[in-house]
Amino acid sequence: MYKKILSAVNEHLNSEISARYALELARVTSSRIYLCYIAEKNVSEKAFRQAEETVRRLFLRAEDMGLKVESIFDTGDPVTKIREIVKTEKIDIVFSATRREDVQKRFYAGTIARRLSLNLPCSVALVRVVHMGRIHPKKILVPLKAKLEHIDERAYFTSMFAEAFGSNIFLFHTTKPATKFFHGELHLTPVEWEEKLPEDISHFIEHLNRYKVTHEKRLVPGKTGRHITIEAAAKRFDLVIMGASERSLLRSIFKGNPVEEVLRETPCDLIILKARHENK
């Protein structure tokens, strides 16, 4: 599925760590990796040099890993330039680190991460780096909602990460509590919840099985965003991989946005995947 991976790099350490994830994905998928730094017009010389140094370090690392690697330096608007590169080089997926502004702004509106996720014609993996001590994630939490899009690609992406790091995968689904008007909230046991496993998640599991990825699953009722972060913290997950939000801005304002909540409060590194590859 992935033949060409681009990792957007800048002068910040977050982007270097994000690129390390991209390198690992490139390794297991035998993809060509593009390390790309687009300098904005007002960038300082020092920042430029730091970014250049980062690309150099990553380049050497990629070579050490035996990857086919290219570096790209350019100036201009990062989103526009990356979009051009994606089109020209037929990139399959772009990795980009989220920045503090993504966490501070509601729905990370107007940030580079959001623009990349909306405007690129390929898949986008936004990486939020929060913990630099867990270098190779051994426990990956994969929150899934009831209706999934691009199941093939999401399962492939998850499986490749599991393979790259030899990780254990834990699927996690939170749903609205079962209620009745006069009874209020109904308590269902985990076995009863299992019976309510959404069809898309079953498909996702079938895909994982196809990639021979062992996994555990857990369904709990409650608030999605809050429960994901609690699960990640309580069981000391090293990485969370979740799908990008499909909610409109208006719906997010009224009903909240779990992706935004996890982005803000994740206790471990987080990858938000905006998948674009159609199901086969």
Next chain:
Amino acid sequence: MKINSLTKDEVFRSLVTSANGLTEEEAEKRLQESGFNEIKETRKTPLFLKFLGQFTHLLAILLWVGAILSFVSEYIHPGEGMLNLGIAVVGVIFINAVFTFFQEYRAEKALEALKKMLPFNVKVIRNSRELEVPSRDVVHGDILFLTEGDKVSADARIIEDTMLKVNNAPLTGESEPLLRSQEPFKGELLISPNIIFAGTTVTSGSGKAVVFATGMRTEFGRIAHLTSAVEAGLSPLQKEIIRATRLIAVIAAAVGIFFFTLGFLIGRSFWENFIFAIGITVALIPEGLLPTVTLALAMGSQRMAKRKALIKKLTSVETLGSVSVICTDKTGTITQNKMEVKNIWTSDNQKTTQNYLMLTAFLCNNARFIDQEYKGDPTETALLKYAREAVGSVTAERISEIPFDSDRKRMTTLYRIEQQSNRTVEQQNINCCSTALLGYCTNFVSFTKGALESVLPLCSHVLINGEKTAVDETTKETIRNANHTLMDKGLRVLAFAYKELRAESLELRTENSELEKDMVFLGLIGLEDPPRPEVPEAIKKCNAAGIKVIMITGDSSRTAVAIAREIGLVNGDPVLIEGPEFIKMSDVELREKLSMKEIIFSRMTPKHKMRVVSLLKEQGERVAVTGDGVNDAPALRKADIGISMGLSGTDVAKEASDMILLDDNFATIVNAVEEGRTVYENIKKFITYIFSSNIPEAVPYLAYILLNIPLPLTIMQILAVDLGTDMLPALALGAEKPTSAVMTQPPRKPNERLLNFQLMARAYLFLGPIEAAACMFGFFFVLYSGGWHWGEVLTVNNRLYMQATTACLTAIILTQIGNVFACRTHKESVFRAGIFGNRLMLWAILSEILLSIFIIYHPWGNRIFSTAPVGLSVWLVLIPFMLLVFFAEEFRKMFLRRV
């Protein structure tokens, strides 16, 4: 791969830093990107929104509609008193909101307590210079400079160490200082000796470390995150009240709409129907219920405080009563945390070997005897006391120590031993023993104590009859059997060994492997932490009450089982799960084990508790859990009832809990459960009482709309009952004492409703109709006595009409007096329970009578409630109804008892 497994250079590469630290500019940039190194609260619903929520639930909305209709009525028909009613209904909404909010409110200060554990300033190396910077400015890649007494501000990988020891108690609960080193470590990050964590303290030595996680990303931040984000959810009582109010709201609205429509069909005017609709709604809604529940819970919490259980959130009072599982610590809660030596064991049972053993117990020990007092950890203190009493004081110079470590499960000390003059005869043995130890070319000796499985593999010899004999498999088996025998007695067993070191080997004294190699096994000491005397009785009560008790302890399985047997916690073969096994188990496997009748978790650490609690809750259990450490906080939050220890608990645990045990005693939990169950029973009693009066309040409106008579009871008079005369007697029912039966029934099932058919039928179909008959009788008695004839219309200001409604009100008040006595028991005769057994009730009835006299005979009361004084004859004809309610209930109970 984690940062603990990397070499120093790899760490620098990974974090893009160096031994010279970051530049100021780079640190500033990283701070901009990662944010401050501080503990933050997770986003939650603001308090004011929670308060506003009390105004928007179904019952409140119904009351808002009633209030708005009243204001509209006042506008259409001014002077009919509808404005007062509207204001009164709004008042009811506010009273209910305030009381419910107060019930659910709990000051959230756990995070404040956590924040206090982090330093304000720290020393870092930046641009090759040592600087002191605010702790919140520390970023990943910073080099921390650590010295004795420093609080650690962030999670960091050690890169230099000089006898660096840290106290990890906030994270692990173990207060023994741990030696740290810069060497790469392949195991888990959390137990890695080259990692220091935020919130911990450097107890000695110095070192440098590279920060890799700050703020909420640290292990300390993880605890803070869980403490802040985890919520137990609504309490059983809150859920029941939501269900009950929803049911009442629907009944009130349905009855209102039905009869409003019926009124139209039978030709009543819009205005009459309007009055009716509001009246029936107000009549069917028990306005005083929520304040009474809140006050009853508050009284319950006061009773619990007297029994040494401090409640922090009112709804917890009732939640305790519904608890079906108690997960409890052992040490200090079930036991007294007063260690004493009970048994010693040596291979030969000879005095010489025993003296060697005592010497080792004395010297491999960090407790102290100062000012005629033993000070230190309870286990160490017990060993020192026993050894000191056995062999007297020994003067020796401690050269070094390998501290106790929960992973190694042992500690070792290295001594230079000197002989002491002025010894007793008994002490001569030690002298001999020391001489024996010193009999070679050196007087340096290492002493080790720890768990047998940790010490025995270090031993190549065993001391038998003063001779060092090579350890073979048979000897090992004998030693292991002795260990098991002691553990089966419920003792905590420690093994002891020593090693003589030659002068040349002293150069290697800091090498653990040298000090702890080829040791001589001495023997075992069994220590007992006796159970608290009240615990067996408390466990018996739990068994009778169908409450499962799960022990979670750091001790070994055998010790845990022996104690559990001693206190009656287990009778058969319990399921035993040890910490390492627990970690490997999947949720499905663990869930299956948790469903077993008797289960004990041993060799556990507090961090595992939250998983146990979560799984039990998912199975539908209502869980109480005890905890005292910082890392207990998430489990305390997650449980239905988090119980912290008042004497030994940390501030964080206390703030995170729902209840604080002022005496750290398990028996107090059981007492609190008993109070909780009593509170629930009492709530049912006063709900029956309150709901009974809804029928005599509603029937006058039905009669008004169906029989075309003057309205027998005004809405303000309904409120006078619901928020006035009924309140104190209802509260008095909330103060009924526990009955003997309360702890002999299983916990109520989650699907058992507060408002069940039995309760509703008793209130609405039995007690209510008698009261309704009384009030209608009173109303007509006055009307007919005053010359009224059927069909005659009376104005609202007519004195006869006002006296008639007053008689109706008086009837409700009087029959409610009979009712309050009747509601004291469900089945048992009140005479048997003691008719004047609740003194508070007598005061409440007296207050009720005084309040009714004010309403009926005082001009202010008359003005507010549109009442008029009635004669003695009215009271006399109504008193038999009061007795009727009481004796009818006695007959019903007698019938039930016989059936």
